[in-house]
Amino acid sequence: MKIGIVGYKGRMGKEIKDLFEEKNHEFVWGYDKDGEYFQEKPQLIIDFSLPEVFEKTEDYVKKFKVPLIIGTTGLQDEQIEALKTLSKDVPVVQSYNFSIGIQLFLKMADLLKDKIYGWDVEIVETHHRFKKDKPSGTAKMIKESLDKDVPISSLRLGNVAGDHVLYMANLGEVLSISHRALSRRAFAEGVLKSAEFVINKKNGYFTFTDVI
Numbered sequence: 192m193k194i195g196i197v198g199y200k201g202r203m204g205k206e207i208k209d210l211f212e213e214k215n216h217e218f219v220w221g222y223d224k225d226g227e228y229f230q231e232k233p234q235l236i237i238d239f240s241l242p243e244v245f246e247k248t249e250d251y252v253k254k255f256k257v258p259l260i261i262g263t264t265g266l267q268d269e270q271i272e273a274l275k276t277l278s279k280d281v282p283v284v285q286s287y288n289f290s291i292g293i294q295l296f297l298k299m300a301d302l303l304k305d306k307i308y309g310w311d312v313e314i315v316e317t318h319h320r321f322k323k324d325k326p327s328g329t330a331k332m333i334k335e336s337l338d339k340d341v342p343i344s345s346l347r348l349g350n351v352a353g354d355h356v357l358y359m360a361n362l363g364e365v366l367s368i369s370h371r372a373l374s375r376r377a378f379a380e381g382v383l384k385s386a387e388f389v390i391n392k393k394n395g396y397f398t399f400t401d402v403i
């Protein structure tokens with residue numbers, strides 16, 4: 192595959208570029224703060240940047256008419272709507288977390304949500320000090336999966352790649368589900384899976400749950 196990355200100079204952008212190149216795919220296009228890198232038209236665009244870059248990404252996806260995989264967090268509701276509109280013309284995969292472990296976490300949360308009536312439920316997420324958004328996109332996905340308003344605490348510590356814990360407690364016991372990304376490689380692997388899934392599709396809106 193010949194790929195393009197929005198945010199290619201960033202932490203995730205670099206991890207994704209390295210993994211795809213290890214697997215003999217080619218990085219041919221990029222967009223970052225200092226503008227565009229163009230070698231040739233990409234077959235696919237991957238966006239791990241910031242919500243304020245979204246319109247640029249949208250423009251380039253329309254211009255190249257290629258699939259989009261977007262992992263940028265903190266998107267506004269209107270931006271999610273815009274992705275759904277875009278997906279009528281090109282395939283789109285959107286997720287705030289591309290690790291397999293978080294997919295399993297969400298399944299467990301879904302299984303438990305009707306069985307913890309009256310329990311205290313809280314989410315704690317911990318990320319590196321450079322992370323710009325709070326709470327994390329993943330914490331929002333976990334909260335959404337529970338169908339109830341649950342407090343989220345955010346810690347910004349050192350170089351933590353991404354920890355999420357869902358605590359559930361009654362007066363006699365505490366149950367928790369916890370996930371730790373050991374590095375950004377886990378997310379990049381999910382992006383590669385998504386690229387293989389989406390590359391030959393004509394259009395449609397997908398999440399990482401559809402991919403795995």
Ligand SMILES: NC(=O)C1=CN([C@@H]2O[C@H](COP(=O)(O)OP(=O)(O)OC[C@H]3O[C@@H](n4cnc5c(N)ncnc54)[C@H](OP(=O)(O)O)[C@@H]3O)[C@@H](O)[C@H]2O)C=CC1
Pocket residue numbers: 197198199200201202203204222223224225239240241243244261262263264265286287288289290324328378
């Ligand atoms: N869905 C998932 O599985 C995951 C999602 N994420 C999300 O991915 C996103 C990126 O994370 P991360 O790689 O850590 O962040 P980085 O800040 O390292 O990367 C973002 C890149 O975008 C660049 N950028 C900033 N402003 C602009 C602009 N106006 N136009 C173009 N490029 C710009 C940054 O440049 P500069 O550094 O010079 O500002 C940087 O190179 C975040 O939203 C994060 O939450 C992260 C991990 C996993």
Ligand SMILES: O=C(O)C1=N[C@H](C(=O)O)C[C@H](O)C1
Pocket residue numbers: 264287288318322323326327328329330352353354
């Ligand atoms: O910014 C990060 O680093 C991460 N962001 C995502 C989020 O906000 O949930 C996913 C992961 O936890 C890493």
